[in-house]
Amino acid sequence: MSAVGAQVVVAVVQVVVLVLAAPVVVGVTREVRARAEGRAGGRVGQPWRDLVKWWRKRPLQATGTSVVSRIAPVLLLSSSLVVVALVPLVTAAPTVVPADLLVVVSVLLVGTVAIALLGLDAGSAFGGMGSSRHMMIAALVEPTVLMAVYALSVPVGSSSLSAIVDARRDDPASIASPAGVLAVVALVVVVLAETGRLPVDNPSTHLELTMVHEAMLLEASGRDLASLELGGWLRLSALLGLVGNLVLPWGVAGGTGPGELALGAVALLAKLGLLAAVLGAAEVGVAKLRLFRVPELLAGSFVLAFLAVTASALVA
Amino acid sequence: MTPLWVQAAAALLAVLLAVVAPARLRGRLAGAACAVTAGAGVWGGAQAMAGGAGVLVVGTALPGVSMTFAPDRLGGLFIILAGGVGVVASVYGIGYAAWAARTTWAGFAVLLLGMQLVPAAGDVLGFLLPWELMAGGSAVLVLAEHRTRPSARPAGVWYTVMTHLSLVTILGGFALLVVATGGQDFATLATADPAASGAAFVLLTLGFAAKAGLVPLHVWLPRAHPEAPSHASAAMSAAMVKMGLYGLLLVTVRLLPGGPAWWAWTLIGLGAVSAVYGILQAGVASDLKRLLAYSTTENLGLMVLALGVALLLRPAAPVASATALLACLLLAVSHAAFKTTLFLGAGSVLHATGERDLDRLGGLVHTMPWTATTFAIGALGAAALPLTGGFVAEWVLLQALVRGGETVDRTVTVATPLAIGVVALTAGLALLTFVKAFGIGFLARPRTPGTQRAHRAPVSMRAGMVAAAAAVVALGVAPGPVAVALARAVDVPVTSTGVAGIALPGAGPVLDPALVAALGLGLTVPVVAAVLVAARRAPRVVEVPAWGCGAVRDDPRVQYTATSYAEPLLRVFDDALQPERDVEVTHIAESRYLAARVAYRQELSDVVETRLYRPVLRAVDVVADRVRRVHNGSVSRYLTFAFGALVAVLVVVAR
Incomplete structure (x- = not known):
């Protein structure tokens, strides 16, 4: 099989697996949280049903909105799909389009910007508020993101994700090293902030004064809302899968054979299920931070990542 | 040396036409002559980059004193940069400054000529004379609209004083080198011992940093750029301030390579402070052109940071050092492209609405689709998002820092992550700044009646904006050939790979944006297809009132403004920005719990100033x-x- 053909197969497999799994990941998180709080909760498949329902409805578009309102949902969804296709989730085989961590981060930013502009487009005060807060968090999370990227790249000498995952699988001791642990902790904070989870943003709130992500989606409906939600869930699942592969790099396929890919997909689903449950359980005991306390959290995780970098440089 | 003569002749012609042509034709004639001046610059620069520019010695009235012009590859690059920006700005100016005063066009021609001669210089005199031409031409442009806007006068004073102080220190620095080596051509100056040239380095750096708008010498920039006509602001911001960077490159790479480590640290410090301070100020600015001016300080800061990193890593990690130098040049080129686009876009907005205050704009995407699209592309470039030149440049810079971190020197291993932090914070804040600039300025509903009556830009202005925006995208999708040409100018081994990607030196990482674009396109097509199928079954319902949790008033004043958009940022960086706020609440006479009026005033001044x-x-x-x-x-x-x-x-x- 040619290199391009292999790339296409990998991209298609990862996209299909993740698109099918992402709503379920969110469903698991909600279910675990509901059970832990003593509620019955919806079913695990509820997010999927919501998606189908939204997709069938007619979207409403407010007066005075521009083409941005139509493009932004598609842009968010396809940027999430690019991330899913690039990140080594099912297989860590080197790909034609290099899975460069810096490229992945910037593709995520495309989605961030799309949704921020969507929030401004309708000209409602809530949209602007959400957009403004969202961009502030995105701006302050950026140093931590790149520091975590750096902490992961320096030991390998490359910012290629497949190389990083490969190196961790070959040398499991590096996962438990101080530098490795600090870098992953910093990355987890980044993932929480990037995907709008507690304690940075509460995905289940619609209380006007505290919402960030939801405020930007207020004007979206029908299939626009479906694209936006699916895009957000795909981001969450891809980043959780990445964390899973960094902490437990076993089961990730090394090549692109059908058997390897099937095994890799099963391992990925297991890791996603586990992490979703952990996320849901952890969110029970966490309250949302005040908006202006979020920079402190991000600064803290920046320091962790910085320690990880200096630790790996000075100890080695 | 033919292009040089063409440049000089065309510039003279432009000045002449600006003075004598009837007002009706002035813009077209002078603009065309300016475009020829700049086009000849591109030609001459290309010759110099190919290594065949030759030498031109111009005698002066004083016996034994002459000026030499002998552009090398690096100089050629900066000539192309100035020329390219000049062509686009001149074409744009034909529509924008059709009725501008004589002095505006004459000053513009002089500025263009000066900018293209500075990097061609082969000796000190050939450098300083065009430097002053450039300063003089731009000073006239800053003062161009002094009749209609009183704020142009203090801006002119600030600019003239700063630019003259910079000339004094540059003159002093060169004088020290001339005394040390006994000659005034650059080949002789290059024999100076870097270890003994500390004072010259400091003086030259001060002068060039002032021209480049680095903190704390940036104070002229946010005053002068908004006052100059927009095509001139574009030329000043995208090309003229780069001459400061060229000066720094000239000193540290060509004349005095191998300077001590503290030179590198000085540049890194200057660059880091400028980058963060510049983008913070841009983030909270609501005057569109002031915002762009501060963003120039930020970008020049990043370039100088990259240069400093290149100097610092040269002994220990030559490969990373070469990568950082390439990053510096890529940043310069991509900044020239997107800043031209943005300033021209801001000019079109000003032209159509008479406003440059974001708090009063809005909804322009409906009335000015061309300007909105090109401005959006420029904003994406400034925010360093993928498929723009800005992203490629930042990617190379970050790769240089990642690889620089592998050295054994412990100061360097602590400094590189901090530099990454600075670059990342800058990138994050730039994202916020340009989402604000585009989102508030062009989306939602018009905030003032003037904005509502905006009209489309004339053809020549649209042509200028489209050309500049096309350059931003071209640099972002196919950066390979450009990177190879830039790398040759500073002797760095970079190859083009894949479709049109960059392969960094030393079997380094590879970036091929065209492939990422192909992947993105391949994944977008099914999404769009699915959306289209769904749209046939359930068509969109348009023209309903915005919902906004059921609490929407139709008044456009309830929308978020640029000031409110930046408020969280202002609060987080309160200590660094020190805004002055004033809230005045007038109560209803019967009750002190009910407010009749709330007046809120906020003033932001430059803390350095x-x-x-x-x-x-x-x-x-x-x-x-x-x-x-x-x-x-x-x-x-x-x-x-x-x-x-x-x-x-x-x-x-x-x-």
């Missing part, structure tokens, strides 16, 4: 006041002074 410059200016004022008391107009007192001076001279001579 208020803390550093104001005290100095006050001190100068006080001294000047004291000195003034000495000469009170009485003739007898002046005669006494003259007599005293005469006695003093006689005493000195007699000894």
Whole structure:
């Protein structure tokens, strides 16, 4: 099989697996949280049903909105799909389009910007508020993101994700090293902030004064809302899968054979299920931070990542 | 050397046309001549980059004193940069400044010529004379609209003073080198011992940093750029300030390579502070052109940071150092492309609405689709998002820092992550800044009636904007060939790979944006197809009132403004920005719990200006006041002074 053909197969497999799994990941998180709080909760498949329902409805578009309102949902969804296709989730085989961590981060930013502009487009005060807060968090999370990227790249000498995952699988001791642990902790904070989870943003709130992500989606409906939600869930699942592969790099396929890919997909689903449950359980005991306390959290995780970098440089 | 003569002749012609042509034709004729000047610059720069520019010696009225023009590859690059920006700005100016005053067009031609001659210089005199041409031409442009806007006058004063101070220090720095080596051409100056040239380095860096708008010498920039006509702001911001960067490259790479480590640290410090401070100020600015001016300080900061990193890593990690140098040049080129786009876009907005205050704009995407699209592309470039030149440049810079971190030197291993932090914070804040600039300025509903009546830009203005925006995208999708050409200018081994990607030196990482674009396209097509199928079954319902949690008032004043958008940022960086806020609540007479009116005033000043410059200016004022008391107009007192001076001279001579 040619290199391009292999790339296409990998991209298609990862996209299909993740698109099918992402709503379920969110469903698991909600279910675990509901059970832990003593509620019955919806079913695990509820997010999927919501998606189908939204997709069938007619979207409403407010007066005075521009083409941005139509493009932004598609842009968010396809940027999430690019991330899913690039990140080594099912297989860590080197790909034609290099899975460069810096490229992945910037593709995520495309989605961030799309949704921020969507929030401004309708000209409602809530949209602007959400957009403004969202961009502030995105701006302050950026140093931590790149520091975590750096902490992961320096030991390998490359910012290629497949190389990083490969190196961790070959040398499991590096996962438990101080530098490795600090870098992953910093990355987890980044993932929480990037995907709008507690304690940075509460995905289940619609209380006007505290919402960030939801405020930007207020004007979206029908299939626009479906694209936006699916895009957000795909981001969450891809980043959780990445964390899973960094902490437990076993089961990730090394090549692109059908058997390897099937095994890799099963391992990925297991890791996603586990992490979703952990996320849901952890969110029970966490309250949302005040908006202006979020920079402190991000600064803290920046320091962790910085320690990880200096630790790996000075100890080695 | 033919292009040089063409440039000079066309510039002269442009000045002549600007002065004598009838007002009706002035813009077209002078604009065309300016475009030829700049086009000849691109031609000459291309010759120089190919290594065949030759040498031109121009005699002066003083015997034995001559100017030499001998552009090398690096110089050629900056000539192309100035020329390319010049062509686009001239074409745009034909529509934008069709009725501009004579001095505006004459100043613009002089600025263009000066910018293209500075990097062509082969000796000190050939450098300084065009440098002053450039400064003079741009000073005229800053003052161009002094009749309609009183704020142009202080801006002109600030600019002239800063640019002259920079000339004095550059002159001093070169003089020290000339004394040390005994010649004024660059080949002789290059024989100076870097270890003994610390004072020259400091003086030259001060001068070039002032031109490049680096903190704390940036104060002229946010005043001068908004006042100049927009095509001139584009040329100044995208090309003229780069001459400061060229000067720094000239000193540290060509004349005095191998300087001590503290030179590198100085540049890194200057660059880091400028980058963060510049983008913070841009983030909270609501005047569109002021925002762009501060963003220029930020970008120049990043370039100087990259240069400093390149110098720092040169002994220990030559590969990373070469990558950082490439990053510096890529940043310069991509900044030229997107900043031209943005300033031209801001000019079109100003032209159509008479507004440059974001708080009063809005909804322009409906009335000005061309400007909105090109501005959006420029904003994406400034925010360093993928498929723009800005992203490629930042990617190379970050890769240089990642690889620089592998060295054994411990100061370097601590410094590189901090530099990454600075670059990342800058990138994050740039994202916010440009989402704000585009989202508030062009989306939602118009905030003032003037904005509602906006009209489309004329053809020549659209052509300029489209050309500049196309350059941003081209640099972002196919950066390979450009990177190879830039790398050759500074002797860095970079190859183009894949479709049109970059392969960094030393079997380094590869970036091929065209492939990422192909992947993105491949994944977008099914999404769009699915959306289209769904749209056939359930068409969109348009023209319903915005929902906004059921609490929407139709008044456009309830929308978020640029000021409110930046409020969280302002709060987080309160200590660094020190805004002055004033909230005044008027209560209803019967109850102190009900407010009749709330007035909110917020003023943002440049902390560097208020803390550093104001005290100095006050001190100068006080001294000047004291000195003034000495000469009170009485003739007898002046005669006494003259007599005293005469006695003093006689005493000195007699000894």
